[in-house]
Amino acid sequence: MTSRRSCRLKVPDGNDLVEAELVYELSKDDLVQAHLDWAPVRLEALRRLHESHRPWPEHWHWDWSKKAQMLDLLAYRCMGIECEGHFQGLMMVSTLAVKGRLASQLGKPVLYIEFLENAPWNLRSLAGKPQFIGVGIRLLEAAIEFSDNEGFGGRIGLHSLPQSENYYRKYMTDLGLDAKQSQGLRYFEMSTEQVLHFIERR
Amino acid sequence: MKAIRMSDEVFRKRAMEEDGCMISAIGLEPLFTKSEETSRHAAEPAKEPIRFAFSTLISYRRRALRLTMEDLAEKARIELDELLRIEEDANYIPEPRTVHQLANHLKLPIPQLLVLSGNVTSANAELTEAAVRFAARSRAVEKLNREQSDALNEFVKVLIKQKVETEKK
Numbered sequence: 001m002t003s004r005r006s007c008r009l010k011v012p013d014g015n016d017l018v019e020a021e022l023v024y025e026l027s028k029d030d031l032v033q034a035h036l037d038w039a040p041v042r043l044e045a046l047r048r049l050h051e052s053h054r055p056w057p058e059h060w061h062w063d064w065s066k067k068a069q070m071l072d073l074l075a076y077r078c079m080g081i082e083c084e085g086h087f088q089g090l091m092m093v094s095t096l097a098v099k100g101r102l103a104s105q106l107g108k109p110v111l112y113i114e115f116l117e118n119a120p121w122n123l124r125s126l127a128g129k130p131q132f133i134g135v136g137i138r139l140l141e142a143a144i145e146f147s148d149n150e151g152f153g154g155r156i157g158l159h160s161l162p163q164s165e166n167y168y169r170k171y172m173t174d175l176g177l178d179a180k181q182s183q184g185l186r187y188f189e190m191s192t193e194q195v196l197h198f199i200e201r202r
Numbered sequence: 203m204k205a206i207r208m209s210d211e212v213f214r215k216r217a218m219e220e221d222g223c224m225i226s227a228i229g230l231e232p233l234f235t236k237s238e239e240t241s242r243h244a245a246e247p248a249k250e251p252i253r254f255a256f257s258t259l260i261s262y263r264r265r266a267l268r269l270t271m272e273d274l275a276e277k278a279r280i281e282l283d284e285l286l287r288i289e290e291d292a293n294y295i296p297e298p299r300t301v302h303q304l305a306n307h308l309k310l311p312i313p314q315l316l317v318l319s320g321n322v323t324s325a326n327a328e329l330t331e332a333a334v335r336f337a338a339r340s341r342a343v344e345k346l347n348r349e350q351s352d353a354l355n356e357f358v359k360v361l362i363k364q365k366v367e368t369e370k371k
Contacts (some may be wrong), residue, residue, distance in 0.1 A: 008210065010217040017210060059226040066327060074337065094229070096257070096290045097271070099283065107283045109271055114229030124222045134217030136225035137208075145206050151270045154206055158227040167223040185228065198216075199208040 009083055018081035018132070022142050026090070028068040031078060033129040034087040034191050035065035045126035055124060058161045059117060064090055067115060076114065077146075081138050089135035091116045093143060097152055101175050102189045105155055110189060113158035116140075135168070136196040144195050159185040170196045181199035192196075254292040255333035255357070256318035261289045261355045263308045278303040295320040314361040332360035 003024055018048030023030070038177065049056055070076045075096045080087045083130035116139055122130040140156070148154040159178060160168045165186055168174070170190035190198065208216065249312045264274050271289070275282040280300050288292045288304075296304075301319045305312040318333060336357040 008213065010214060013222070015214060017214070032229060045305055057224060057226070059224075059228070062226075089225075092229070096261075097286055097323070099286055107286065109286055112229065116225060116227040118225050123224070125224070133221050136220050136223070137216040139225075140292040141207060142208060148206050153293060154277065158230060160228045161224065161228060164226050167220065167225055170226070172220060183228070195206065199206060200212045201206075201208075 004082075007081065007138050009081070009088065009138065010134045012130055012133055018083065020081055020088065020132075020138075023080045024140065024142075025200075026080050027076040028071055030087070031068040031071070031090070033127065034090055035063055037086050038064070042120040042126065043138075045120055049126070054125075058163050058201040062115075062117060064117075065104070067092060070114075079139070079142050079146075081135050083132060084090075086119065088119045088122060088132050089139050090116065091143065093146060097150070098157060100131065100155060100189065100191075101157070101187065102173055102191055104193070105153075105189070105191050108150040108155065109150070110155040110157045111143055111150060111152050113143055113156060116158065116198055140171070140190075141199070144190070144198070153192045155192055156189065156195075157189040158188065159183075159187055159195040160196065161185065204251070218302065251334040251337040252318055252330060253320055255337040256315070256320070257289055257292045258309070258337060259310075259318065259357065260285075260304060260353070263310065263358070264289075266351065266354060267308065274304075274307060278307040278362065311361055328360065332357055 004021045005024075007020050007022045009020045010017055026034075046056055046060055047053075067078075070092065073080060075094050076092055077095050078090065078092045080090045082088065087191045092114040094112045094114055098112045100106055100108040116136065118135050119131075121127045122132050122135055124130055143156045144154045147156050156172075158168070158172075160187070165174070168188040171194060172190040173194070175187045175189060177184055178187040242276050256328075264271070269277070271285055275285045278300075282302055284296060284300060288296050288300075296319055298316060298321050301321060302312055304310070305315045313322075314329060316322045317326070317329060320334060336353055
């Protein structure tokens with residue numbers, strides 16, 4: 001697998017797609033840079049939300065520069081979507097498989113997504129009009145591709161923050177609250193069959 | 203699976219479905235700090251890289267021989283669940299029979315693998331050092347690149363030349 005490949009993102013108005021790049025392996029420096037890019041925009045957006053008494057996103061405090069130290073461990077890989085010189089979304093996966101929990105793939109290897117986040121300027125709740133749309137879709141597609149390359153059949157799993165549950169419920173199976181997860185979040189899994197539905201290749 | 207990327211048309215549709223959604227996902231605690239078992243082992247730092255070297259060695263060697271997890275589990279006559287746990291959980295100590303089966307099918311020396319897997323102890327400092335070095339150089343990725351293959355080959359060479367005086371646990 002090369003270190004990056006082209007992919008396309010959607011702009012909010014019209015049907016146009018713009019060229020972007022999926023970067024397969026980010027360095028610690030990349031994560032620090034992403035944090036430096038994202039933090040001021042996020043803080044400004046939070047200030048506006050606070051002033052207008054609107055709820056904050058649940059991940060408002062995330063700091064990817066702190067997650068960078070996880071890349072010292074052998075088991076983590078971070079990927080990102082880069083467009084117009086900035087990271088538009090980031091995802092960290094565990095390259096050591098977890099066991100599938102869905103009945104149809106019980107015990108089979110599943111790629112686990114440790115973290116996934118959109119850049120603050122791509123969230124309507126923070127930015128009003130997003131700069132790019134579909135960053136999460138591209139990251140899920142990358143996770144599926146990685147899972148397939150690992151021999152995990154494209155299967156992926158993750159714990160969703162409550163505000164994101166409806167999004168993941170569209171494509172993955174909600175396996176309920178997970179007592180093992182430190183924050184008691186719901187666990188979602190996408191089977192090989194659901195992958196085919198997600199990408200519409202049957 | 204044939205093609206895992208979506209067409210532009212499907213992407214446009216999915217992107218519209220995403221518009222306005224939060225997409226944040228958060229994981230379990232980082233490796234080595236997520237289980238009580240791990241906390242117990244925190245007092246024994248030297249064992250972590252050795253156990254991690256074992257997990258990674260099995261994973262790398264399997265991939266170097268171009269075997270899927272299912273292939274290896276079937277050939278070695280071990281449960282896929284157990285193989286998955288071996289590669290996933292550095293704190294898991296497999297049964298000696300499993301280690302024997304893996305050693306035979308991955309063409310690795312049994313005594314050394316028993317040490318790395320935590321089934322027996324050894325005071326062989328060179329083996330420990332090689333395991334720590336291997337763990338530090340390794341990264342679990344989809345295909346082994348040159349550097350990772352070199353790290354694997356170097357570690358396997360050290361394993362093979364070691365004479366391990368072991369003590370069963």
